[in-house]
Amino acid sequence: MEDAHVAALLVRRCVAGDAAAWEEIVQRYHRRIYNLCYRFAGSADDAQDLTQEVFIRMYRTLNSYDVGRGAFMTWITTLTRNLLVDHFRKTKHDRLTDSLDATASDHEDAMPLGERIPDGGPAPDAGVQSRETKETVHQALQRLSPELREAVILRDLQDMDYREIATVLKVPEGTVKSRINRGRAELARLLQRTYRQVM
Amino acid sequence: MPGKEDIRMSCSEFDALLSQAIDGTLAGDRLSAFEAHGRVCQLCGPLLHEAEAGRSWLKSLADVAPPDELVTNILLRTSGVASTHRQVAGKAEPTSWVARIREWANVITSPVVAMARQPRFAMSFGMAFFTLSVTLSLAGVKLSDLRHMDLRPSAIRRSYYETSGRVVKYYENIRFVYEIESRVRQFKEAAAPAEQPSEQQNNNDRKNKTKNDTSGQPEQKQERNYSREGNQPVFAASLPVNRGPELARLWRAGSPEPTVVSVTTYRRFS
Numbered sequence: 001m002e003d004a005h006v007a008a009l010l011v012r013r014c015v016a017g018d019a020a021a022w023e024e025i026v027q028r029y030h031r032r033i034y035n036l037c038y039r040f041a042g043s044a045d046d047a048q049d050l051t052q053e054v055f056i057r058m059y060r061t062l063n064s065y066d067v068g069r070g071a072f073m074t075w076i077t078t079l080t081r082n083l084l085v086d087h088f089r090k091t092k093h094d095r096l097t098d099s100l101d102a103t104a105s106d107h108e109d110a111m112p113l114g115e116r117i118p119d120g121g122p123a124p125d126a127g128v129q130s131r132e133t134k135e136t137v138h139q140a141l142q143r144l145s146p147e148l149r150e151a152v153i154l155r156d157l158q159d160m161d162y163r164e165i166a167t168v169l170k171v172p173e174g175t176v177k178s179r180i181n182r183g184r185a186e187l188a189r190l191l192q193r194t195y196r197q198v199m
Numbered sequence: 200m201p202g203k204e205d206i207r208m209s210c211s212e213f214d215a216l217l218s219q220a221i222d223g224t225l226a227g228d229r230l231s232a233f234e235a236h237g238r239v240c241q242l243c244g245p246l247l248h249e250a251e252a253g254r255s256w257l258k259s260l261a262d263v264a265p266p267d268e269l270v271t272n273i274l275l276r277t278s279g280v281a282s283t284h285r286q287v288a289g290k291a292e293p294t295s296w297v298a299r300i301r302e303w304a305n306v307i308t309s310p311v312v313a314m315a316r317q318p319r320f321a322m323s324f325g326m327a328f329f330t331l332s333v334t335l336s337l338a339g340v341k342l343s344d345l346r347h348m349d350l351r352p353s354a355i356r357r358s359y360y361e362t363s364g365r366v367v368k369y370y371e372n373i374r375f376v377y378e379i380e381s382r383v384r385q386f387k388e389a390a391a392p393a394e395q396p397s398e399q400q401n402n403n404d405r406k407n408k409t410k411n412d413t414s415g416q417p418e419q420k421q422e423r424n425y426s427r428e429g430n431q432p433v434f435a436a437s438l439p440v441n442r443g444p445e446l447a448r449l450w451r452a453g454s455p456e457p458t459v460v461s462v463t464t465y466r467r468f469s
Contacts, residue, residue, distance in 0.1 A: 030270055177215065
């Protein structure tokens with residue numbers, strides 16, 4: 001059975017009051033939503049809270065989901081994205097404009113992020129697997145503007161196609177492609193700048 | 200040249216095809232034109248390289264494992280049930296009616312028991328029990344006597360009156376109370392005769408003072424009140440002339456001091 005059909009069936013059962021169906025939905029989608037929240041919000045704690053909020057909102061509005069209007073995955077991604085935007089607006093004043101040059105910890109004498117990247121690491125385009133490098137990329141991602149960040153996350157981390165992304169972001173496909181390209185290029189520039197400082 | 204249009208492709212076309220090129224869905228003449236423009240254009244060429252690098256950076260990011268308790272928390276906050284798997288398994292097992300009742304009772308009592316097990320509630324219950332036991336022991340109530348208690352209304356009423364009478368008698372017979380009361384009585388008796396005349400005198404003084412005190416009144420009224428005095432002594436020398444010699448003779452005959460005649464004047468005041 002296809003994913004969309006399975007999701008539609010689960011939703012129908014869940015709306016009818018089947019608790020097992022709801023648990024199945026949570027089991028199937030919580031990892032994906034958690035990752036989306038984590039990559040956008042940048043913090044594991046925020047991601048956990050936001051994921052719970054997404055499912056609470058989903059549980060309340062599940063009967064409003066119309067199978068004929070789109071895939072369930074697109075629906076929950078839109079739901080998540082709206083919540084993330086709300087969260088972004090709420091935390092706008094509290095957010096620290098963290099720089100790659102700035103210290104990542106509260107200690108004044110801590111090393112800047114750029115200095116913590118290992119010198120003898122492999123080339124960037126070779127695909128670095130080390131944990132520190134992943135953390136660096138993750139932090140660079142947080143420095144992108146929200147529009148570019150959400151576009152590249154949905155495309156390169158969530159593997160959604162352009163049409164689905166356009167539906168979620170409510171912008172034309174051309175704008176989606178443009179944002180993705182600019183987001184990727186901006187991320188590469190940020191990381192290259194960081195590595196250039198190290199070398 | 201920066202931004203210079205290639206023969207077969209413009210920068211805007213290049214930008215539009217960039218995503219497809221990176222995704223690997225661009226082919227044929229369009230791919231050739233795209234690559235040619237990328238080689239020539241100083242803006243679009245670096246953009247292609249940066250976009251490819253950025254994509255490979257992003258693809259290097261693996262999925263993050265969510266916390267173990269996330270699903271449980273979500274289920275508790277939404278449906279209120281941690282997991283349905285255990286319940287489904289439980290339904291399949293045949294259970295006796297006693298076990299069902301016990302399970303049903305557990306559902307009701309377990310939250311109460313869990314709450315009572317909290318240290319603050321346990322401490323409160325302990326303090327309440329201690330206070331009650333101390334009060335009962337001070338009041339002389341024995342729990343073993345309670346079983347013999349007659350709980351009929353008439354018996355309870357009789358017990359109440361008997362108890363209250365006993366308490367009053369007990370109170371009055373306490374040596375300390377008795378001594379205090381007798382002392383108070385003695386003080387009252389000792390103070391009563393001395394206080395009576397002095398009180399009376401004080402009252403009279405107060406009355407006279409009030410009567411004589413005319414300082415706050417008009418001058419004419421002060422004078423009138425002054426002359427209203429009842430038994431005022433009048434010296435004979437000060438009497439009118441026609442009666443003066445008669446009274447002087449009386450004084451010279453026997454009295455060492457001028458005779459004082461007490462005259463009561465009656466005036467009508469309008």
